[in-house]
Amino acid sequence: MAEHAVATVGEIREGKRKIVQIGKISIGVFNIKGEFFAIKNICPHKGAPLCKGSVQGMYVCGDNLDDVRLINEGEILRCPWHGWEFDIKSGKSIIDPNRYYVKNYEVTVDTDQPADAQVETFPTSIREKNVIVHV
């Protein structure tokens, strides 16, 4: 397990993501309501760049099937190709979580380290915390 600083905290705003390369692995780092999550950028279905998909909620039914509700807003990633839904927090698909899932990685927020050199940042007077992905 190695730690990789991939961005500053302010760089990935709430609801946004950053796709980073760590060695040979492309990873999407997502900010959901101030918390960071990282999953592999490959859809298990047909290999699409999953993390380029849209981040939304998902519709489910209550006990009454006509009672359609939007849940988990901002936590569901929809693949840019075929639209399969994945829970960003776990990497598991909604349709068949035990059969279709993507690897997820531990993310922590560290202090006062410069961001990884490959990340282009703009000079700023405030030193920010870094987002660390553990691979």
Added chain:
Amino acid sequence: MAEIGKPNKLNGIIDCDVHPIPRKLEELHAYLPSRWHKHYVSFSRPFYNHPHHVLRLDALPEKGGAPGSDPDFLREQLINQFGIDYAILLPIPNITMWPNPTMAADLARAYNQWLADKWLDNNNFDGRFKGSITVAPQDPQAAVREIEHWASHPHMVQVLTDSGSDMNYGHKQFHPIYEACEHFGLPFAIHPTSEGLGINSPASPGYPTTYFEWSTSLTFSVQAHLVSFISEGVFERFPGLKVALVEGGSSWLAPLLWRLDEGWRGLRNEVPWVKKRPSEYVRENVRVTSQPLHSPENKEHLLQIFDMMNAKEVMMYASDYPHWDFDSPIRTFPKMDKDLKNRIFYENAKEFYKLP
């Protein structure tokens, strides 16, 4: 039960598509309010009639009347000859094509009374004839009353309507019918017949030209209804509802389900009431009848299709007696292992129709 002619020591044979017909128009008119007599003037279609004979020429009863109109003769030619344990009777009233819902509902009632009278309550000493409660979807409330009226009849085993329609059957307006079917434990069967006639859409984008084209296309409407049942969440709303797709073919089932399953994986969000893979609903709630069974050059191909579509669980034998494209129980199927054969010819239908 009879052993005569039973192929390869089967446990039994249940024929899931047998067509009784009134001996003549007057026989049915006796059960139909007189105000409709001038409208219901023929059993034949205004067009798409078969160019030669839609009914087997050798099925003409000795005592006269049309093929399928004489219970004794049918018993002799079908039941006794092949050792059929149960014949599921489906009249073909062309009910869904009529623009007047009241007339359609009365026509359904007339067919039900006629069927009970001529085939189920009488001429049925051994209980081998099992009937279908015909309903007119044009008037769902009347259809529900019809189901309620006949549900307790000992020989009525399913609810029936034409697959010819002007609307896909998953729509909410039909749900009261399915609710009643589920409540009484009666499967809902659809059978092709009135596509493109009266108020019904054709099964294809436009109107077929010939009987050849029309009859080949009927399978499309059956498939469309199945897709509608699934995508409208009918089996999620009525988990106990069973549906029989009769004479709509079956070889299309596997690829259609592959496509539905694949589509659902990406589009589930649009139909959140579809909570399982479409193929799972089919396995639990839907059965298809075998006739008309294909005859590929390579019989092995048929067995492969059976395997793909899970015929072992979802297919039920049907002959379509007395129609021209009759599938004989002893000359139609390729060699199959005993278990598969028994499931198709007997066990699946016995379970589906809860037959003793």
